[in-house]
Amino acid sequence: MSSEKMTIIIDGVQVEATEGQTVLEAAAEAGIYIPHLCHQKELPPGGHCRICTVKINGRPASSCTFPVSEGLVIENDTEEMNAMRRAIVEMLFVEGNHYCPSCEASGNCELQAMGYRLGMINPEYPHLEPKIQIDASHHDVFIDRNRCILCGRCARASVQLDGKRVFGFDGRGLGTRIAVNAAGGLGDTNMSAEDRAASICPTGCLRVKGHGPDIPVGARAYDSTPIGSDIEQKQTVS
Amino acid sequence: MAVEQASIIAGIAERFGRSPARLIDVARAAHAELGYLSEESMGLIAEALGVERVQVRDAVSFYHFFEREPRGRSVVYLCNAVVERMKGADEVVKAFEEATGVSMGETTSDGAISLAHTACIGLSDQAPSALVNGVPLTNLKPSDVPMIVETLRKGEDVSSLPQAKVTMNLLKRGNVVFSDMDPGAALGKALSLTQVELINEMTVSRLRGRGGAGFPTSMKWNFCRTAKGEAHYVVCNADEGEPGTFKDRVILTECPDLVFEGMTVAGYAIGAKKGFLYLRAEYEYMLADLEAVLAKRREAGLLGKHILGKDFEFDIRIQMGAGAYICGEESALIESLEGKRGAPRDRPPFPVQKGYRNQPTSVNNVETLCCAARIVEKGGAWFAAMGHRDSKGTKALSISGDCERPGVYEVDYGITIRELLDMVGAHDVQAVQVGGPSGQCIGPDAFGRRICFDDLATGGSIIIFGADRDLLEYMRQFTEFFTEESCGWCVPCRVGTTLLLKEYEKILEGSGTKSDLEALKKLGTTVKTMSRCGLGQTAANPILTTIQNFPGLYEARIKADEFIPPFDLAKALEEGCAVTGRNPDLEEKDV
Numbered sequence: 036m037s038s039e040k041m042t043i044i045i046d047g048v049q050v051e052a053t054e055g056q057t058v059l060e061a062a063a064e065a066g067i068y069i070p071h072l073c074h075q076k077e078l079p080p081g082g083h084c085r086i087c088t089v090k091i092n093g094r095p096a097s098s099c100t101f102p103v104s105e106g107l108v109i110e111n112d113t114e115e116m117n118a119m120r121r122a123i124v125e126m127l128f129v130e131g132n133h134y135c136p137s138c139e140a141s142g143n144c145e146l147q148a149m150g151y152r153l154g155m156i157n158p159e160y161p162h163l164e165p166k167i168q169i170d171a172s173h174h175d176v177f178i179d180r181n182r183c184i185l186c187g188r189c190a191r192a193s194v195q196l197d198g199k200r201v202f203g204f205d206g207r208g209l210g211t212r213i214a215v216n217a218a219g220g221l222g223d224t225n226m227s228a229e230d231r232a233a234s235i236c237p238t239g240c241l242r243v244k245g246h247g248p249d250i251p252v253g254a255r256a257y258d259s260t261p262i263g264s265d266i267e268q269k270q271t272v273s
Numbered sequence: 274m275a276v277e278q279a280s281i282i283a284g285i286a287e288r289f290g291r292s293p294a295r296l297i298d299v300a301r302a303a304h305a306e307l308g309y310l311s312e313e314s315m316g317l318i319a320e321a322l323g324v325e326r327v328q329v330r331d332a333v334s335f336y337h338f339f340e341r342e343p344r345g346r347s348v349v350y351l352c353n354a355v356v357e358r359m360k361g362a363d364e365v366v367k368a369f370e371e372a373t374g375v376s377m378g379e380t381t382s383d384g385a386i387s388l389a390h391t392a393c394i395g396l397s398d399q400a401p402s403a404l405v406n407g408v409p410l411t412n413l414k415p416s417d418v419p420m421i422v423e424t425l426r427k428g429e430d431v432s433s434l435p436q437a438k439v440t441m442n443l444l445k446r447g448n449v450v451f452s453d454m455d456p457g458a459a460l461g462k463a464l465s466l467t468q469v470e471l472i473n474e475m476t477v478s479r480l481r482g483r484g485g486a487g488f489p490t491s492m493k494w495n496f497c498r499t500a501k502g503e504a505h506y507v508v509c510n511a512d513e514g515e516p517g518t519f520k521d522r523v524i525l526t527e528c529p530d531l532v533f534e535g536m537t538v539a540g541y542a543i544g545a546k547k548g549f550l551y552l553r554a555e556y557e558y559m560l561a562d563l564e565a566v567l568a569k570r571r572e573a574g575l576l577g578k579h580i581l582g583k584d585f586e587f588d589i590r591i592q593m594g595a596g597a598y599i600c601g602e603e604s605a606l607i608e609s610l611e612g613k614r615g616a617p618r619d620r621p622p623f624p625v626q627k628g629y630r631n632q633p634t635s636v637n638n639v640e641t642l643c644c645a646a647r648i649v650e651k652g653g654a655w656f657a658a659m660g661h662r663d664s665k666g667t668k669a670l671s672i673s674g675d676c677e678r679p680g681v682y683e684v685d686y687g688i689t690i691r692e693l694l695d696m697v698g699a700h701d702v703q704a705v706q707v708g709g710p711s712g713q714c715i716g717p718d719a720f721g722r723r724i725c726f727d728d729l730a731t732g733g734s735i736i737i738f739g740a741d742r743d744l745l746e747y748m749r750q751f752t753e754f755f756t757e758e759s760c761g762w763c764v765p766c767r768v769g770t771t772l773l774l775k776e777y778e779k780i781l782e783g784s785g786t787k788s789d790l791e792a793l794k795k796l797g798t799t800v801k802t803m804s805r806c807g808l809g810q811t812a813a814n815p816i817l818t819t820i821q822n823f824p825g826l827y828e829a830r831i832k833a834d835e836f837i838p839p840f841d842l843a844k845a846l847e848e849g850c851a852v853t854g855r856n857p858d859l860e861e862k863d864v
Contacts, residue, residue: 082619085763085803095802100619122799126768159792160772161839185761203327204614204761205334207597209771211761214334216327218312 041105046112058098058109059087068263069111070120070152072127072145072237073186074099078195081187084127086120086149117153124150125158130209132164132181133238139248140239142255146184147238148262163209172220175228175244182240183213189232189241196231213240279317281306286321293322294630296612297595300333309340328613335614335760337391337596338554345380345387347425350404354393354516354754355710355747356673356736361414362401368415372422385426392598392754393516394555397673397736398442398680407557410436439558442680443523445696447667448659450643451683456530457575459650463538464583466649468498471542475645477653479665483640484510484601485708485732486807487664490645493635496625497543500633507539507548508629508636510606514553514598515709516754517734520669521639523681525552525559528643529566533589535642537576538649540587543635548589551606554596563591598758602806603636604628605760616762617806640669640733661687664725668733672697674706675739690720693735701740704823709734710751711811713818714744745781745826748815752777755812766809769800777816779839785831794820 039054045067052061057080062069071087074080080099087098090110098109110116127133127146135141170178190202190213201224205214217223226233228243236242252258285302289295299318304310310318310333318333319326333339340348351366366377369388373381380387396402399411408431410421417436424431431437446452463471475491482488497505509532513521525532536548552560567589570576578586597615599605604618607629628634637645644666648656657665664686670693673679677698684693690705706714707724708731715722715729722728738744756770776793779785797813804810820827850856 080619082805083763085765085805088803097619097805102621119799119803122796123764123803126764126772129772130764130768160796161775163768163771184764185767200325200327203325203331205330207335207614207761208757208759209761209767211767214327214330216325218316218326 041103043103043105043107043109045109052103054103056103058089058091058101058103058107061103062098062109062111063266066267066269067111068266069098070117070149070263071099072149072184073188075188075192075235075237077231077235078188078191081191083186084123084184086123088119089116121153121155124153124155125160127184128155128158129160129162130165131183132167138182138239139242139246140182141248142250142252142258144239144257145237145262148257151257152261152263167212170215170220171244172222173224173226173244174222176221176226176233176241177244178213178215178221178241180212180240182238184238184240185211185213186237188235188237189213192232192235193230199225199230199232201226201230201232275313278307278314282314282317283321286318291322292612293324293328294610294612296322296324296329296332297336297609298593298612300329300339301593301595304339308346309343311341332612332614335597335616336554336594339595343380345385346428347385347406347431348387348389349421349425350389350391350394351377352392352394352396352400352402352404353390353750354397354400355750356397356517357393357400357402358750359674359738359742359747360400364415365401365403365413365418368418369422372418383426385428386422391555391596392758393514393518395513395519395522395553396439397517397519397671399440400673404555405431408432408437409439409558410434411439412436439522441523441526443527444678444680445682445684447669447683447685449647449656449667449683450524450531450640450669451527454528454531454534454646454650456534456570457573457581459534459646460537460541460575461581463541463649464581464585468542468544471538471649472498474648474653475542478644478648478656479653479663480641480644480648480656481664481726482638483644483668483732484638485515485712485730487726487730490637490641493625493637494539494542496623497633497635500626502632504547504630504632505543505545506629506632506634507536507543507545508603508606508610508634509536509548509550509639509642510601510603510636511556511639512551512553512594512601512606513639513732514601514758515711515732515734516751517671517673517706517709517736518732519671519673520681520733522556522559524639524643524669525556525563529563530570531643531646532639533566533570533576535637535644535646536589537580537587538646539635539637539642541585543633545635546586546588548587549610549629550589550591551600551610552591552593553600554594557593560591560593567591597760598754599760599806599808602808605806606636607634614760616760617808619805638732659685661685661723661725663727668724668731670724670731670735671733672735672737674735674737675699675702675742676737684724686725687723689723690715690729693724694720694737697737699737699739702737703740703742704738704744704819706734706736706738706815707731709736710754710815711807713814714748714822715818716822719822744823745819745830748819749774749777749781751815752812755808759808759812763803763805763809765800765803766805766812769796769804769809770812772796773800773813773816780827780830783830783832784837784839784841786834786837787831788836790820790827790831
């Protein structure tokens with residue numbers, strides 16, 4: 036692939052981009068954070084959460100999948116887009132059963148951090164309270180689907196980074212669940228706690244066993260700076 | 274049994290070349306043979322195709338017609354689409370429940386019959402309807418049911434029943450799709466042109482896609498032709514699932530030759546050797562006839578190598594679906610064609626760049642391909658002389674609901690809704706749903722509007738609601754349809770459609786306020802803006818277009834209060850009060 040340079044415009048700011056990048060990647064390289072949950076930079080995009088939706092030349096599109104081209108005009112940090120992103124985060128909170136105070140991921144949870152960043156106070160929507168089974172069949176790793184946001188990171192990581200295929204989806208619509216590659220539970224798969232998939236979950240759904248909240252409050256990832264700060268700190272444009 | 278099952282599945286997989294891309298076919302055949310796909314069956318399929326079990330589960334669990342639990346020897350799929358329910362489907366359901374002694378979703382204790390719901394099966398013009406072991410039963414009355422159940426209990430075939438009859442109801446033939454054709458005429462002409470000349474003819478005709486989106490066919494073909502790839506593919510989208518649409522059923526029955534001719538012409542235009550017709554599972558009863566037409570065309574030298582003696586090779590395979598409305602979306606259809614769950618892809622890249630097996634693929638609607646064949650035969654100018662402004666040619670409409678003559682009508686573009694209602698014998702009309710639930714619902718003040726791409730665009734579904742219908746209840750049913758058909762891939766559609774339904778039900782139950790209506794609009798806009806594909810982007814349309822066009826109906830339902838909590842204390846206490854013999858505090862109850 037050639038590495039032709041081009042210019043795109045994000046919220047009125049000219050940003051240099053390289054052919055082959057996605058809008059989200061080009062923005063991140065320039066220190067502009069486009070909120071996203073299902074995307075993870077080690078993985079190909081999934082296009083699940085839609086939080087990274089921006090307006091590209093006036094039309095909404097997911098920035099994690101959209102390739103850059105010369106002169107794209109992008110609306111990212113606008114009241115309209117942020118309100119809709121917040122609505123999506125609220126949808127995720129009512130879709131599952133998320134108990135932040137008792138969750139080991141609290142403070143390091145990207146979903147929780149996204150709620151804070153986007154100014155979510157409390158979901159406006161009714162909680163759907165699904166009844167969900169926990170899979171603790173594996174010796175070292177558990178899946179608590181109550182906290183699953185179906186970002187598909189574990190499934191992509193298992194294939195792309197671990198060379199396995201431990202995860203997939205089951206069902207459709209609201210009944211969609213993360214599935215494992217076994218007739219029984221995760222314990223019957225070739226999952227290992229060392230797999231990248233075991234530590235790539237943005238929430239507390241897929242976790243290595245034997246760890247409580249190891250890091251004290253105050254020292255957790257999003258305690259003092261909001262999610263996306265790492266990207267914004269390297270800002271090259273103003 | 275285990276050994277037997279293993280050999281059955283191994284045999285099926287062998288028939289499909291052990292190709293993972295044929296996973297849907299293998300699963301369909303195994304399902305037909307075994308009655309359902311157990312955990313064990315999925316494991317065996319995975320083994321036979323050399324894929325992981327989770328890949329089989331990923332695909333199989335997605336489709337409506339794949340059962341994963343044992344079911345009755347016969348499964349009665351009762352259609353619960355809106356028009357079906359307008360025509361008495363609920364009473365038919367009740368009659369089935371009475372005659373079998375089980376509820377919907379259950380199986381009789383003798384294992385003979387299971388009852389299940391299914392979305393629109395393309396028979397809204399002869400509703401209520403059902404699919405029993407793949408056989409369509411139409412114009413059902415509750416009084417028919419005992420005899421049908423008796424037949425099934427005895428294990429007899431339902432195809433000989435008087436209800437097992439699909440009427441064409443082709444009530445108006447236009448000059449394009451439903452006029453006489455001579456197989457090979459268009460193809461012969463096409464092969465005398467260069468690819469560029471052929472596509473130029475499409476440009477002159479100004480043909481636009483008939484699925485509803487209206488993308489210019491010449492552009493699509495040209496993009497596809499010039500896109501680099503190891504192979505190019507033509508796909509005919511015969512997954513018509515938009516509730517209230519059945520024109521493809523009639524086209525595929527009345528003029529299959531024209532459809533295949535159009536596909537072959539498209540193949541020549543874009544440089545493809547292979548075409549697929551993706552047929553929705555509900556239309557399996559047409560498969561044998563369609564295969565016979567293909568065989569005849571192969572014999573006549575209209576398919577295969579050296580078509581019409583020229584240096585052009587092209588053949589067509591029919592791919593059956595397995596029950597998923599979303600597969601009508603072109604990229605979801607391609608995923609399904611590759612043997613996977615029908616989850617749409619993000620675009621770009623578009624299918625014309627990277628479609629089937631990541632190769633340039635032109636996905637066209639059944640009717641578009643018919644038009645294309647005609648255009649080659651009779652010329653682009655002939656076609657462009659028909660229609661209205663930027664909408665040239667004719668449109669096959671599926672018209673159903675409250676009218677005297679439901680059926681398929683091929684009309685010139687530009688017909689007004691008023692003319693259309695006169696044509697089908699509809700009186701005292703409250704509303705017309707144009708383009709199915711993903712389209713828009715309009716009232717009498719808009720009946721002067723025209724069917725065309727610039728005004729009322731439609732893939733063909735027209736549903737008429739008479740004056741005495743509870744319009745908003747049908748909008749609720751449309752919304753429910755989207756919750757059931759959402760693929761689940763993206764959050765705004767997966768969760769948003771259910772939240773829309775819940776919020777909408779609150780309003781219909783009479784506990785909604787002005788602020789609820791505002792919240793509903795906001796939610797609808799979020800789902801529309803943020804969803805990944807057309808399903809989510811249009812799922813709020815029944816709600817949003819009726820709020821806009823029928824504000825009075827909503828004002829009559831909402832309360833003057835600023836806010837009513839969704840939680841009804843008195844209702845929640847009802848059961849406990851009944852058990853303990855106490856009276857709920859009626860002071861709290863909103864009356």
